[in-house]
Amino acid sequence: MTPEPISPAGTDAPLTAPPPGCPAHGVGVGGLRRLYGPGAENLEALYEELRAEHGPVAPALLHDDVPIWVVLGHSENMQLLRSPSHYSRDTRLWTPMLDGAVRPDHPLMPHLAWQPLCCYAEGDEHLRLRGAVGGAISTIDHRGIRRHINRATQHLVNKFCERGEADLVSQFAERLPMMVMCEILGMPEEYNDRLVAAARDLPKGTETAIESNAYIMDVLTRLTVRRRAALEDDFTSHLINHPAGLNDEEVSQHLRLILIVAYESTANLLANVLRVVLTDPRFRAQLNGGQMTVPQAVEQSMWDEPPFSTVLGYFAKQDAELGGQRIRKGDGLLMGIAPGNVDPRVRPDTKANMQGNRSHLAFSGGPHECPGQDIGRAIADVGVDALLTRLPDAELAIDEDELEWQESISNRHLVTLPVQFAPKSQQDVMAPPAHRTPSQRSSDWQISSPPPQAAAPEPSVPAPAPTPEPIRQPAGLFQRLLRWWRGD
Ligand code: HEM
DSSP states (O other), rough: OOOOOTTTOOSSSSOOOTTTTTTGBBBOOGOOBSSTTOOOHHHHHHHHHHHHOOOOOEEEEEGGGEEEEEEEOHHHHHHTTTTTTTTTOOOOOHHHHHHTSSTTTOTHHHSSSSSSSSTTHHHHHHHHHHHHHHHHHSSSSHHHHHHHHHHHHHHHHHHHTTTEEEEEEEITTHHHHHHHHHHHHHHHGGGGGHHHHHHHHGGGGGGTTHHHHHHHHHHHHHHHHHHHHHHHHHHHHHHSSSSSSOOOOHHHHHHHHHHHHHHHHHHHHHHHHHHHHHHHHHHHHHHHHHHHHHHHHHHHHHSSSSSSSSEEEESSSHHHHHHTTEEEEEEEEEEEEEHHOOOTTTOOOSBOOOTTTOOOSOOGGGOOOOHHHHHHHHHHHHHHHHHHOOOTTTTESSSSGOEEEOOOOOOOOEOEEEEOOOOOOOOTTTTTTOOGGGGGSSSSOOOHHHHHHHEEEEEEEEOOOOOOOOOOOOGGGGHHHHHHHHHH
């Protein structure tokens, strides 16, 4: 099909009538589909309708009927991310922002309000800020962090293991990333329920978000002042000490960015991976049979349920063409992680296993590609593995179709993940993990699916990475123990 050359920024081109069959309530100004409200309850389905109607780049509407291009194609998303001369993350370039169509109380303002942070900067300023963040991330001791993730998991599991039941979202997935990030930033003593609640609250833009933000900023400003006075060997000290010379305001604001991005993404990832491990017979069987490692399950989840489903947004610095659409200077584009990951040109069969293929869009790409991905992966890999080791018989306490999801433009996440298991005694958090033996395994964990078939990637998709060593075979127990002690 040839998509209409529409400018969602409304600069000059005509807008189309509502597409046939569209529920009228899901259609806004100019007949464009709304990504919010009635008719947009299932964004995954809506993106597929847009793909069918317009191709890999589709015009749509954000809240208050503010126009946006949705980038649905895998290669179009890569083109967007890798063309910093054409597209920027600077929201101040966006026409609806400049002409006041995006009002200060717009529900997506937490994602849109420009701030002097690396995620909105470009060119030399991006290099300076990102250089400092990347430099500080590179000093993180990965072995030590993996050991800490394991201990933090033991600590969390100890809190509910004797009860024989737990909600793995609120009691595990929403807590482990905060414990780990507090350790990384250099403030393990600040980890508490209030910090978890504030981090969960903040990106939602709810009434309490201002209070939550004030609490988090108070904690991070105090940390910055303490470390400026006396440096230690932690992320915050390395950020302060980086030759880029960040001032205290820049340091504390970047600590906030990292805490929130890392927390939200990794909490979603942990919940998604645990849900898949508990409910998908393919994963359970393959994990049990030693064919599918936890890192592979994590990577598959990045394709199927990326922790962030979109990035809002990228903004055109000049007129351009993308996916057959004419993009005008000042137009906004929603980078489509979830729809790009299921682009039929990359994944003709979305049920096919993507083992070893890391070319998903979960961490974005180009100059703003997530610099913390190894940390996010480590929290999920080690956390899920350690939890399954402690609770090998954990199973979903409700029917799978009773699970509830909360969906927004930026992400789709589980509300709860109730599990039950035979009560277990507490374990010394400093002790090495007690690994499962074959007899401890749940008897229903059978190999019930055919061997995984990797989807045929497009030529532009990188070749599969080498398959990691399987970790769930009793023969590898000693090596695992050794690796654990070494912190690998
Ligand atoms: C599974 C976990 C994670 C996922 C899926 C994820 C995903 C993302 C995505 C999609 C972006 C936006 C890129 C763009 O603007 O195009 C991003 C940016 C960023 N992430 Fe992550 N992230 C994760 C974990 C982390 C962690 C653990 C850290 C810190 C230790 C981190 C630090 C950052 C920073 C600083 C940026 C801004 C980079 C820039 O604009 O230059 N992320 N992440």
